Amino acid sequence: MEPIGWLEIIARIAQQLLPVWVALVLTFAISLRFKRRLGLYGKLFDSTIGMIGFAIVMFWVFTALFADWIVTHDALGQVSRMRNVVPGTPLPDAAGRYEYFLLGGDALARDVFSRAVMGAREVLRIAPFAAMISFMIGITLGLPAGYFAGRLDTALTFLANLVLAFPVILLFFLLVAPEIQATLIPRVMAGVLFLVPVLFVMVLLNARFFTQPAKRNLYVGLVLLFGLWAYSGLAFNADPLGFWGMSPNLLNVFVAVVFVNAPTVFRIVRGITLDIKTRDYVSAAQTRGEGPWYIMLWEILPNARGPLIVDFCLRIGYTTILLGTLGFFGLGVAPESPDWGSTINAGRRLLTVYPHPALVPALSLMSLVLGLNLLADGLREESLKD
Numbered sequence: 001m002e003p004i005g006w007l008e009i010i011a012r013i014a015q016q017l018l019p020v021w022v023a024l025v026l027t028f029a030i031s032l033r034f035k036r037r038l039g040l041y042g043k044l045f046d047s048t049i050g051m052i053g054f055a056i057v058m059f060w061v062f063t064a065l066f067a068d069w070i071v072t073h074d075a076l077g078q079v080s081r082m083r084n085v086v087p088g089t090p091l092p093d094a095a096g097r098y099e100y101f102l103l104g105g106d107a108l109a110r111d112v113f114s115r116a117v118m119g120a121r122e123v124l125r126i127a128p129f130a131a132m133i134s135f136m137i138g139i140t141l142g143l144p145a146g147y148f149a150g151r152l153d154t155a156l157t158f159l160a161n162l163v164l165a166f167p168v169i170l171l172f173f174l175l176v177a178p179e180i181q182a183t184l185i186p187r188v189m190a191g192v193l194f195l196v197p198v199l200f201v202m203v204l205l206n207a208r209f210f211t212q213p214a215k216r217n218l219y220v221g222l223v224l225l226f227g228l229w230a231y232s233g234l235a236f237n238a239d240p241l242g243f244w245g246m247s248p249n250l251l252n253v254f255v256a257v258v259f260v261n262a263p264t265v266f267r268i269v270r271g272i273t274l275d276i277k278t279r280d281y282v283s284a285a286q287t288r289g290e291g292p293w294y295i296m297l298w299e300i301l302p303n304a305r306g307p308l309i310v311d312f313c314l315r316i317g318y319t320t321i322l323l324g325t326l327g328f329f330g331l332g333v334a335p336e337s338p339d340w341g342s343t344i345n346a347g348r349r350l351l352t353v354y355p356h357p358a359l360v361p362a363l364s365l366m367s368l369v370l371g372l373n374l375l376a377d378g379l380r381e382e383s384l385k386d
Contacts, residue, residue, distance in 0.1 A: 003088040003090065009102050012100065012102055020070070024055065043382040044375075044379060048378075050374070052378075054373025056370065057373075064120040067117050068349075073111040075112065081109075082105035086354070087103045103116065112356055116364050119338045123339060127316050129254075130198075138263040139200065140196050140203075141269075145157065145266070145273070157270070159262075168322070169325065173329075175256035176326060189255045190251055194234055197227070267372050268308070269308070272304040279303075306380075309379055310376045310379045313373075317373055321369060324340050339360035
């Protein structure tokens with residue numbers, strides 16, 4: 001049987017992605033219907049660039065969520081006679097029926113389409129959460145540095161500049177190098193970095209409900225309980241129930257991403273805080289007798305949300321590129337992982353003869369980063385109108 005043409009390949013891929021299309025239509029329909037009640041998120045739909053970026057990002061988010069329904073083969077499995085076959089190649093299955101491999105096979109006889117789909121899950125389970133933890137650390141340190149200034153600001157700024165003085169890629173290589181992985185350094189760094197989000201949420205709730213002791217104790221107690229439970233599993237793989245956990249390779253990538261991104265977020269938050277703390281509403285809160293942490297977290301931080309949300313989107317894009325770079329050099333997650341960087345590296349050796357194993361994940365990576373940048377542009381455009 002002859003390979004099918006590109007029009008039929010695209011039609012079959014679109015059919016496989018049916019759950020994604022349905023989820024996108026529902027998301028846009030509900031968002032457009034209630035956009036006037038959804039704050040900055042709703043205003044995003046007034047920006048054409050923002051909507052395009054949002055659609056691209058949500059396409060990959062839904063692809064990652066529904067990956068198990070979308071894939072046509074096991075992303076790690078090898079199929080007989082599938083090595084380097086071109087897109088649309090028909091091959092007989094165990095029952096003797098022919099099935100088409102939509103985007104062909106790679107040098108190890110694995111389905112390129114399924115690996116690209118599962119690669120989205122690998123990227124999106126790391127980049128957003130690593131960026132979120134980086135933001136929590138940057139906010140936790142940047143707010144007091146800008147608000148109190150003085151020696152605290154000098155010390156924290158010096159430490160941030162010290163980290164930022166290293167070339168980013170070189171610093172990544174050092175943090176995920178096998179020699180470093182064999183030591184306790186990643187676990188110690190994880191123990192420090194992953195504790196900050198727990199402390200951040202506790203301080204946030206304590207400042208908000210300080211005058212309501214019953215609510216404060218309940219909320220802070222719940223955060224402490226679930227936070228330390230997750231912390232023990234993620235940082236030290238010591239969750240007695242086995243619900244929270246992280247492989248050593250994944251932990252090293254998380255630690256490297258958080259450690260590199262947090263100083264940049266710190267500088268942004270510090271600069272915004274230095275500006276906002278001179279505003280009248282901050283002086284009014286000080287006159288009312290509000291505590292410093294309440295002012296920082298509930299007066300300054302909400303008014304800094306626009307630039308921070310924009311930078312958060314960009315930060316996920318930068319993290320995605322860094323993860324792809326690490327995977328390309330074999331320093332990311334497990335070597336057999338379908339993450340896009342590893343897949344590009346595996347396919348580049350035969351790029352001039354069989355380009356599809358490298359081009360598909362490269363275009364996937366490019367489209368996700370493009371979507372995040374467009375989304376950030378749309379959010380910036382709408383936040384300036386506030």
